[in-house]
Amino acid sequence: MTTRRSAAGDALTELVLPVFELNGEFLEAARDIAGPEGLTSAQWQVLGATLDEGLPVAEIARRVGLGLARQSVQRTADLLVERGWAEYDENPRHRRAKLLRPTAGGRAAVERLGAAQRSWADAVGAAVGAEQLQAAVATLLRVIDASRQVRGVVG
Template structure:
């Protein structure tokens, strides 16, 4: 039976609070988006197109949360059906239409932005900017190290084999 290092124990201790944080962030996103008639996923997809029209594949890549192109396509179709977005011609690809917000979609995103800013300002003030910036740095370093480990780029402790490689889509 193998034992973990103290650094491995510390990382393992971080997992449950991060999962809890993920759930809380999703709940906050629901609280912010539902009054405007959107779901958090609809908000993500619509928001990704705010600065420039994007194809569904580009949205799936940009959102970067492991959303499959097919689920982004279903969401985009719903946004168009409900009048928050529209499809337009793509000069680079005849079949991959570009998704962009309608005036109604932009106005909805502005309302959500105001609510998100109020939430972020209150929560950020309570936690503190320095702690939040340190957390962001640490979370990014953990993600990078995990990706490197899964790609076989980090050395493994003696006697421990590498996990089987899987295509994570990233």
Template sequence: MTERSAAGNALTDAVLPVFELNGELLAAARDISEPAGLTPAWWQVLGATLDEPLTVSDIARRVGLGLARQSVQRTADLLVAKGWAAYGTNPHHRRAKLLSPTDAGRATLLLLRDTQHAWADAVGAEVGAEELRSFVDTARRIAEASRAYRAGQLSRPVGTAAPSGPG
């Protein structure tokens, strides 16, 4: 078995704090969305439609967090049943309906936006805008490099074995 490089060790050291950050962001989303009666997933799907009506497939692609179309469909159906969203006709596709917020859904999103802005302003001020911009750039570069590696587009350093299993 080969040893990891310094860069490999640095990336590995970043994984646990990123997982911890993910959990914290989900907890913050829960704290923000639950008083309005939404879950973070409901907020995410409904929020995707704030600027324009979208199909379930468009929402799954746009959200970009690996949500399956089927889970977005279930969430969209729940939002419609609860009166926060409605399906409308799609002039470009007979069967793929467009989801959009109702007046109640739009009002709820605007309420959540104020709460989210207060959270983001406080946390952002504590960390600092420059440091956060650097983090965003680094996180994007890691995600892009990982996608390229999994697609076989990055060469493996000499002396390392190809990954086993799917992927």
């Protein structure tokens, strides 16, 4: 016997593919914005997470989230250091977990990306409308919270 989903379950299922497609679109847009600067979208995310303070890789992975594993963030951080956009510094709280900090060149690169990101965000935002986008954010946050509650995940 096949059990059908509820109307709400069907609606949630219909949301999944467009959300995945939107994630892919955002990643492509990030590539378009970051590419001319020589950064990948992952490098931009990791570097951006360190603008206010140096962070250990594990903390960057937690903050950036979005499914990036600590090992992936570590490889990205190492590449940023290799290319001169970031550096490792001593961590007074942990001997082995160095802090990743942007270099002046890395900070300047992220600042240059800001103008392109603002232009893209303004154009896409104007095409959709602030009210619709705000409503979408509220809905997505409710879906995330509900999913975490059902899965028994805190936070």
